[in-house]
Amino acid sequence: MNNNQPDVIIVGAGGSGLAAAVSCAEQGLTVVVLEACPEPGGTTGIAVGSFTAAETRLQRRQKIDDSVEQHAIDLARFAPAKIEVRNNHAQRTFFIKHAADTLSWLQSHGIKFVGPTAEPPNSQPRMHNVIPGAKTYVARLQIAALKLGVKIYIQATVQKLSTIDGRISGIEYVDADGNQHRLHAKRAVVLATGDYANNAEMIRRFKGPGYENIVGINPNALGLGHLLAESVGAALVNMDITYGPELRFITTARQPFQQWLPVTGPLATIQNWVARFLPQWIFRRIIKRLLVTWQHPEEALFEHGAILINEEAERFCKERNAKERNLAVSNQPNKQAYILMNSDQIEKFSRWPNFISTAPDIAYAYVDDYLRLRPDIATKSTTLEGLIKNTPLPLDSLSETVVRSFGATKGPWVLLGPVKSYFTTTEGSPAVNEQLQVLNQDGHVIDGLYAVGQCSLNGMILWSHGCHIAWAMTSGRLVGETIQGKRSS
Ligand SMILES: Cc1cc2nc3c(=O)[nH]c(=O)nc-3n(C[C@H](O)[C@H](O)[C@H](O)COP(=O)(O)OP(=O)(O)OC[C@H]3O[C@@H](n4cnc5c(N)ncnc54)[C@H](O)[C@@H]3O)c2cc1C
Numbered sequence: 511m512n513n514n515q516p517d518v519i520i521v522g523a524g525g526s527g528l529a530a531a532v533s534c535a536e537q538g539l540t541v542v543v544l545e546a547c548p549e550p551g552g553t554t555g556i557a558v559g560s561f562t563a564a565e566t567r568l569q570r571r572q573k574i575d576d577s578v579e580q581h582a583i584d585l586a587r588f589a590p591a592k593i594e595v596r597n598n599h600a601q602r603t604f605f606i607k608h609a610a611d612t613l614s615w616l617q618s619h620g621i622k623f624v625g626p627t628a629e630p631p632n633s634q635p636r637m638h639n640v641i642p643g644a645k646t647y648v649a650r651l652q653i654a655a656l657k658l659g660v661k662i663y664i665q666a667t668v669q670k671l672s673t674i675d676g677r678i679s680g681i682e683y684v685d686a687d688g689n690q691h692r693l694h695a696k697r698a699v700v701l702a703t704g705d706y707a708n709n710a711e712m713i714r715r716f717k718g719p720g721y722e723n724i725v726g727i728n729p730n731a732l733g734l735g736h737l738l739a740e741s742v743g744a745a746l747v748n749m750d751i752t753y754g755p756e757l758r759f760i761t762t763a764r765q766p767f768q769q770w771l772p773v774t775g776p777l778a779t780i781q782n783w784v785a786r787f788l789p790q791w792i793f794r795r796i797i798k799r800l801l802v803t804w805q806h807p808e809e810a811l812f813e814h815g816a817i818l819i820n821e822e823a824e825r826f827c828k829e830r831n832a833k834e835r836n837l838a839v840s841n842q843p844n845k846q847a848y849i850l851m852n853s854d855q856i857e858k859f860s861r862w863p864n865f866i867s868t869a870p871d872i873a874y875a876y877v878d879d880y881l882r883l884r885p886d887i888a889t890k891s892t893t894l895e896g897l898i899k900n901t902p903l904p905l906d907s908l909s910e911t912v913v914r915s916f917g918a919t920k921g922p923w924v925l926l927g928p929v930k931s932y933f934t935t936t937e938g939s940p941a942v943n944e945q946l947q948v949l950n951q952d953g954h955v956i957d958g959l960y961a962v963g964q965c966s967l968n969g970m971i972l973w974s975h976g977c978h979i980a981w982a983m984t985s986g987r988l989v990g991e992t993i994q995g996k997r998s999s
Pocket of ligand 1: 522552557562667669705727728734
């Protein structure tokens with residue numbers, strides 16, 4: 511194979527890029543993947559890994575009677591009406607129809623799932639959970655790609671798209687030493703570059719001023735593919751829609767334990783076999799760990815009077831106003847804050863129906879779960895001195911805030927944090943057609959340019975858990991057939 515002129519260049523080795531690489535190679539196309547980071551993965555590699563689909567083999571095995579039509583109806587119930595009204599129905603229906611085949615395709619590459627589990631308002635259990643975690647997608651697809659002869663270059667950041675006679679003919683990239691390179695693609699360039707949750711300038715430009723201090727959970731989600739597409743005239747769709755901002759606890763310095771579990775090899779085989787027979791309570795315990803790592807604290811916490819304080823131990827916003835709260839946290843010192851709970855709130859949030867975070871109907875995390883599983887961000891103490899011993903909070907200021915907010919300084923107290931205001935994902939992308947070809951402002955195809963994953967949402971609103979990864983994998987799987995000319999719709 512002449513790597514200087516592969517058939518296809520894929521920009522980005524996250525979930526959609528690796529799926530696209532495997533799919534293109536399976537179609538007999540030669541492929542080079544360029545990844546900006548030191549290792550493949552992207553947001554996919556830090557995700558939980560759920561994959562939502564209807565009419566799957568795993569559903570049939572559990573005698574779940576489902577249909578893509580019902581899935582389409584249910585999916586419209588997740589986002590608030592003012593967001594859902596902007597959904598691209600045609601593309602979302604197209605996606606839902608192809609998701610189950612994608613799940614089977616991933617299974618054929620050795621990726622194992624448990625479930626499906628319920629996620630209201632879905633009327634049927636559709637959330638398939640990859641085991642042991644989302645890194646499995648990255649590892650398994652990488653192995654498949656390499657076996658098929660795909661070349662993956664890391665620390666190779668694509669900075670420009672090249673054009674010959676109006677057709678996208680290749681890319682220019684810079685390597686880890688700052689050297690510039692050009693690469694020509696005989697058939698296609700595929701943008702698989704993820705989203706722009708951590709590009710402050712893009713957030714400010716598309717969402718408006720005030721939001722630019724909010725960070726993306728993935729610091730490398732910089733929207734470079736969106737900018738590349740825009741530089742050659744692509745239309746951009748729904749760029750102001752974001753998943754978040756919402757408060758989340760900072761992640762543990764240690765990787766969550768799922769990230770340590772083997773994703774390939776004999777140990778992984780045994781573990782995956784065992785996982786199929788795990789009782790639900792063990793599965794819930796695993797999910798609970800993910801909850802205290804990734805999930806946002808519930809609105810109810812503030813409705814019941816928990817307060818937010820900054821590093822000077824001062825209150826700075828009306829906590830019950832979600833929009834004001836999420837913006838205000840990002841403007842505090844170090845862009846972070848702490849949640850303070852008094853004895854009443856501790857009591858309430860120690861049992862059903864009040865929980866600090868949840869994956870609805872699957873698992874719920876209460877005060878004790880945070881104290882046990884996240885000692886790095888959760889402290890309980892009867893005194894204010896004891897409460898702040900591992901924080902920069904000043905005692906005198908805290909005492910004043912506590913008297914002003916709760917009327918007394920009597921414990922016990924629980925301090926949770928730091929919390930930051932994060933965008934989980936952004937939902938805007940270049941416009942694409944069903945062949946995943948990028949479209950210009952007039953709706954015409956930009957010859958030679960394709961997009962997949964978050965860079966190809968094209969107005970779809972995918973606010974149920976598990977749909978972003980399902981689209982990343984589905985678009986990646988389909989783009990190989992498209993480029994090879996085997997799929998017209
Ligand atoms: C904490 C968290 C949990 C989540 N959990 C779930 C879940 O369980 N289920 C679900 O469906 N969704 C989940 N999501 C969302 C989902 O993970 C993402 O939307 C999806 O994985 C995106 O896949 P992608 O391939 O489009 O992008 P990514 O996986 O982000 O891949 C993009 C890749 O492109 C590379 N890149 C970017 N620009 C360039 C360039 N110019 N040159 C070279 N390389 C470049 C990046 O470094 C990156 O590796 C979660 C998100 C977060 C933040």
